[in-house]
Amino acid sequence: MSGRFAPRSRRETRAVVLESLLRSGGAFRPLIAKDAQLTEASISRILTELRSEDIIEEIRRPAPYVGGPTALVTLSKNIAVAGIELSNDRLSFGIGDLGGIIDYVERMPASPQLKQSEFERLFGNCLATMTQWTAKRGISIRHAALSIPGYSRANTNPIFTWDMKRLRAFLAEVLEGVPLSITNSVIAQAAFHRYSSTAAYPIEGDHLFLFVGHGVAGVVVNETAPIDTFSPFELGHMVIERNGHACRCGHKGCLEAYTSLKAVSKIIGIAESEVLHQGDGFIEALDLGDDIRTSLRERLFLLGLGLGNALNLHPVSSVVISGWPSLMPVADHDAILEGLDESLLGGFDQDRLKLSFIAPSIGNDPQAALYYAAYCFVRSGGLEAKAEPQAALGENA
Ligand SMILES: [Zn+2]
Structure with missing residues (x-):
């Protein structure tokens, strides 16, 4: 290339x-x-x-x-990597090959306000179960990746206000030499789309990838740059209404509080856990009455409004949206354009901004982290298996 x-x-x-x-x-x-x-x-x-x-x-x-x-x-199908995701109010562990075929999954409920000590306990339990599984089959994990919402290179995280130094030390100790990379959830999602379904991906070239799931975040995808150099774009925490709906970050009126899967699940009257279970077919399975459809269109409008504001700060000519908006009837995508038109400088112009959609694979965690682990393994040239834990502990986000 x-x-x-x-x-x-x-x-x-x-x-x-x-x-x-x-x-x-x-x-x-x-x-x-x-x-x-x-x-x-x-x-x-x-x-x-x-x-x-x-x-x-x-x-x-x-x-x-x-x-x-x-x-x-x-x-080779004989290289095992582990993907671990803290998303959708659960901690998911998975083992699979470099092609994304998953052989092992365990998902445990996790509180949205998970304390660091609770995370360590939960992680330890899941790891023990996974280690039993690998030991029984003689499998050694060549690389593990953990994705966390809100994670960045800075030593702070507004979603999980943990001590990041303690997190890295804990993981290095319990993983006993398995190389680990930590990343932001949206970067893992970008890895999932880059490596799992290239044929279906609607765009070639640089663009903003916007993920609208349990969380809402973006990442500017540079086609020729390695994924671990990408920076997350916390679009979901743009405040769009003063004293508005409470957000998990502690603020009120964030875009995420209106457009996340959790917000949508309230509108349609189906628990988010059930939406995760149904996957990408959940909207198709719904009877979208006029009231629900109008409410969802309002949320799409807000998404467009927030997106336009973000693009005023960081202009790009192409945006790919992955999430429940991708599953809505195509006619309803106009609501996003209306929102964009009200905030984007100069208004929305299809000659200047291309908007595309891709199916999100709702509820597939930890598939995205698994692809990120595969990416990290190949990025190391497959030479890291013997690395010392401290040296191998990446900080890729
Ligand atoms: Zn927020």
Whole structure:
């Protein structure tokens, strides 16, 4: 891909090749060479090395053109990574392969005001169960990723007001050498969409990815930059009404308090846990009477209003929305445009701003963190398994 950094060290070169495979889901050698900007001879040497370490495999499948290669290169299904998410009022643990196939999931209820000591207890219990499962099968986790709402490079978190130094020390101790990366939930969501469904993703090129789920947050996606360099955009905590609805961050009138899945579940009269259970079909399964539809359109309007304000501060020409708004009838997307039109400088103009939607996979936690873990594994070139816990403890958000 043009614009991508030129590989340097052995680790970087391996990382570029592996990331290309993670993104494509499998490719023939000439394409990998082109994508990684390497010669076919270099690719051949690297693939031999990666195959000997059981990080990649080659499946006999002729390329769809005469004289082409006869083997498709894919990531090995024998590398296990762990995704851990604190989202949707639950702590979810999952183990899967680099292709996102999950073999193990455990979800435990977690309070929205989870104290750090409660988190540590819950995490310890879930980890013990997961460790029993892996020990029984002789599986070793090569990388783990934990996603938390509100997490940033700063040592503060408005959603979970924990001591981040203590969090990192706790995780390093209990994970006993398994490399771990911590990230913001919305960055894990961006990883999920980048690596799980590239064919379905509506946009190529830089854009704002806006996630509207249990939380509401965005991230500016730079197509040629590594995901761990992205910065979260706490759009959900833009105050849009003074003394308005209470938000979990402690303020009142935040956009999230009006447009999150929790806010929507109140309007439709279905518990959020049931919405998570139903997944992306929950709106289709509803009888959207006029009153409910009008209320939901009002919330879409507010989303557009907040989005327009955000874009005045950080202009982009393209926005991709993932969340319940993506599942609404297309005609109702106009309500977002009306909101945008009232706040975006110069008004909404489809020639200047492209708005696209992608299905969110509601209730799939910890799938997003699992993809982030897969990303971190390939980004390390698959060389980190022997790293010391402290050195390996990433802080990617
Ligand atoms: Zn808030």
